[in-house]
Amino acid sequence: MSPKFPTFQRILVGCEAGDRAAWEAFLARYTPIAQALGAFYFPGRARKAQTAFWGEALRSLSANDSERLRTLDHQAERGFLVDLRAFCLELAVPTLASCADGVAVPAPTLESLEALLKDLPLVQKEIVFFKLAGYSDATLERILLLPAAAIQKPLASVEKSYGTVLHRDGDCCPWPAAWLEILARARGARREDCPSRRLLVRISDGQTTWYEKSPAEEHLARCLHCLEFWVALREVTYLRRVTTPLPLAEVEPLLSCLPIAAAASPSLLKRLFSR
Numbered sequence: 001m002s003p004k005f006p007t008f009q010r011i012l013v014g015c016e017a018g019d020r021a022a023w024e025a026f027l028a029r030y031t032p033i034a035q036a037l038g039a040f041y042f043p044g045r046a047r048k049a050q051t052a053f054w055g056e057a058l059r060s061l062s063a064n065d066s067e068r069l070r071t072l073d074h075q076a077e078r079g080f081l082v083d084l085r086a087f088c089l090e091l092a093v094p095t096l097a098s099c100a101d102g103v104a105v106p107a108p109t110l111e112s113l114e115a116l117l118k119d120l121p122l123v124q125k126e127i128v129f130f131k132l133a134g135y136s137d138a139t140l141e142r143i144l145l146l147p148a149a150a151i152q153k154p155l156a157s158v159e160k161s162y163g164t165v166l167h168r169d170g171d172c173c174p175w176p177a178a179w180l181e182i183l184a185r186a187r188g189a190r191r192e193d194c195p196s197r198r199l200l201v202r203i204s205d206g207q208t209t210w211y212e213k214s215p216a217e218e219h220l221a222r223c224l225h226c227l228e229f230w231v232a233l234r235e236v237t238y239l240r241r242v243t244t245p246l247p248l249a250e251v252e253p254l255l256s257c258l259p260i261a262a263a264a265s266p267s268l269l270k271r272l273f274s275r
Contacts, residue, residue, distance in 0.1 A: 008077040016066040020260045027058075027251045030084065032243035033236065037085055040134065041180065042092060043172035053095075057088055058257040076201050081236035082229060086187060089180050105165055107178030108132060110185045114224055116158055122221045124154035129231050131155060131166050134173040143238040186228035194226050195219055204233055 006014075006025070014022025031054065038050045045053070061069040072087065073079035108116070113132070117125045123144075130140050140151055155166050165174050173179050195216040202208050203216055220226050 008080060009074055012069065012072075012074055012080070015062070016070060018066075018259055020255065023255060023258050023260060024251055027254050028245040028248075030081075031246045031250075031254065033081065033239045034084070034088060036239050036243060037088060040171055041089060041173045041176055043176070053092065055254065055257040057091055058254065060091060061087070062258050073197070075198065078204075078233055078237055078240070079197055079201055081240060082197075082232045085232055085236055086183075090184060093177075093180055093184065105162055105174070107175035108162070108182065109178075110182050110224070113182060116161075117224070117227070120154055120157070122217055123150075125221065125227060126231060126234065127151055127154050128158055129227065130235075132158070132162060133179060133231075134165070134168070134171060136169055136171050139171050142242070143234055183228055186224045189225040191223065191225065193219065194223060197229060200226065200230060200233065204230075204237070 008029075011022050011025050011029070015026050034054050034057070035050065038045065038053060042050070042053075068087070072083040113129075117128060120128065123146075126144060127140065127146075127150075130143065135143065137148055137151055140146075141148060144151070159166065168174070199208065199212065199216055200220075203213050208216075220230055
């Protein structure tokens with residue numbers, strides 16, 4: 001990261017203080033990720049509705065002296081993005097309750113998903129999880145950095161029940177309401193023996209010893225709560241890599257959703273685009 005550009009922690013602190021420049025940087029950096037998540041998990045929404053939803057999310061994050069924003073992870077950017085993803089998906093659940101699924105195949109439940117994943121190795125669990133979420137093979141290769149042949153191997157076990165979903169070309173969640181309920185239930189199922197989120201982030205970065213990594217991965221292979229966090233971590237890491245900052249002209253309209261302080265500091269956004 002350029003020394004001229006602040007860390008994400010500094011951006012969050014600035015946002016919590018109502019600093020215009022910090023919110024500009026926040027919007028430039030994270031709006032494209034929120035848009036990508038919205039397009040994937042809420043595929044039936046028009047672009048105007050997606051924009052309105054993001055505005056609602058911003059108002060909720062910044063309300064009451066940024067009370068909700070302060071609860072998101074401030075230690076690691078990808079941990080923050082996992083929390084932002086969960087916040088946006090949870091905010092959308094009430095609006096999806098009456099939405100019809102986009103495919104004829106019955107949606108999985110938390111229990112049926114656990115049964116499908118039960119005897120698979122960790123990497124195969126990830127593949128099945130992502131495929132049922134609605135990702136295409138081509139995108140999954142980029143998320144997991146795996147060849148196509150490796151992705152196809154574990155899908156035989158779910159082919160009979162979900163074949164038409166597994167072989168779709170585009171990226172979109174086939175059953176938004178049901179899938180978001182699964183994700184929410186998994187997030188709420190943390191156990192006392194679950195490894196810390198920070199440890200899982202370090203494992204994804206290759207910054208742990210075998211003694212730390214091995215038991216954590218064994219736990220991941222049997223805990224849907226931790227698997228959901230792990231998959232979310234992989235998803236936001238991919239989105240952070242492939243999205244580009246929002247253009248200056250598209251940032252300005254979003255500022256009206258936020259409690260911006262009257263005095264603005266030098267624009268962090270200009271630093272971002274000057275790199």
